[in-house]
Amino acid sequence: MAGNSDTSLVEQDRNAPKASDQTNSSADLLARHGSRFLIRRGHQLALEAEQERYVYLVTSGALFLQSEIADGRRLIVNTYYRGDFVAPDAKVHLPQERLMVMKAGEVVRVKRRTFDNLVDTSTELGRHYRRALQLRALREEVHTVVIGRLNGDERMASFLIEAGRVFGSEVSGAVDIELPMLRSEMADYLALNSDTLSRLVTRLKTERIVTFIGRHRAIVDNWPQLLARTPIADILLQAYPQSTGRG
Amino acid sequence: MAGNSDTSLVEQDRNAPKASDQTNSSADLLARHGSRFLIRRGHQLALEAEQERYVYLVTSGALFLQSEIADGRRLIVNTYYRGDFVAPDAKVHLPQERLMVMKAGEVVRVKRRTFDNLVDTSTELGRHYRRALQLRALREEVHTVVIGRLNGDERMASFLIEAGRVFGSEVSGAVDIELPMLRSEMADYLALNSDTLSRLVTRLKTERIVTFIGRHRAIVDNWPQLLARTPIADILLQAYPQSTGRG
């Protein structure tokens, strides 16, 4: 949607690193002991089956993990992009934990026990996994700071910086972002309610920092001003390098 | 403080699992390639030196990781108890990241590069590390839910449940907790300001659920009612088993 006529994003996907990178070699190894799945927006991925938990490696597209507690309070706890592993705790679950596809792509799935054995035997996979967990922990800490200590405007700016890095492309000075989340999902990711989020969106439009086209496209007209809107812009830029998760 | 005359906590420490558990065997291995340190409340542990980052394993006591962004907004991102590894990202730092000792004890420290090599060569250490990261990720997700979707009362209750599990002991139906945090630190952990936290403490006193004695001791007189105060009590109990982190 909204992206087919604008080919720039698609072409960048084609130029993204494909073979011979770490993600792909791990994916190949895992695929030999599990299966590859094409995933489509809105799908829910099983976290377990037959009392055996699953481990996913995202090779393209994007996922998020959501939880829902009493009174329908929902929170998107985490986002997963290319190269990320989803390996939830073997025993304890968050309340109403759901792994959802936010952008179509492909994942590799193996059983947890199989995965553990592979990590024990393959030093390379072990290194990749540990590095991925490292980056994941950092992003989770950043996310904690965002929802714990930033106000609405700052959270919104932080989100758009993340999205710009992961899903955006630079087009003549502006950053063109294909947003894979609904407004309500952005709200759940930023621990706001969707009414408040909508007001924040409106504010960014009014101040001419971001142009929103339809529901799934945002063009950041003034990137520097967006950066200035959050006190942790520099950390976000480091935590989300430009190459992340494209495709 | 407040603990020397009350021997119950100390004796429980002595009964805690010592030799032949996973934490200790990993600690021994790491100590052979690094060093053990006694740590005291209030100390700050170096995250790096000479452009080499450190990895810590907590063998007793407790730590927390704090970050501070503009305007003095502070957040305690994470807590580390017995068996936890502290292995921050090699390159990216949170703003004004500090690793602080909240309860005296002992840690083992090795250089990151050394640690990575050891994990590559020791399957046992690798398993322990991955399991620790697993639990850490879960707790971080729970923490995210707490500060993202719970109100003040619920956050306070959630904190006391965690503290009760980690630092508490059951004494004739009540749970006696030696709180290693200042009020202001609890506030930073729960993403509240300390004035608000103080009001929440008062409310718990008024409702006769918890008795606070001095600054570092809390007695939960009505544990069931404390559990009822947060919608994620069951997950907290699972994420923080009773044995965790004593001593």
Place this chain on the structure above:
DNA sequence: CGTATGGTTGACAATCCTCAATCCGGGTGG
């Protein structure tokens, strides 16, 4: 076109924060 889901907006309420004054607890020194 028409319908359904999602998004926006306004009025109002609840929650949390800010700032300032005051209080307490645990050290210190007379």
Place this chain on the structure above:
DNA sequence: CCACCCGGATTGAGGATTGTCAACCATACG
């Protein structure tokens, strides 16, 4: 042993931010 002191804790009044609810609008899809 007691008076004093200081950092931390508590409390009140008022303001800012976010949430709630309801009405309305827009977009995507059949």
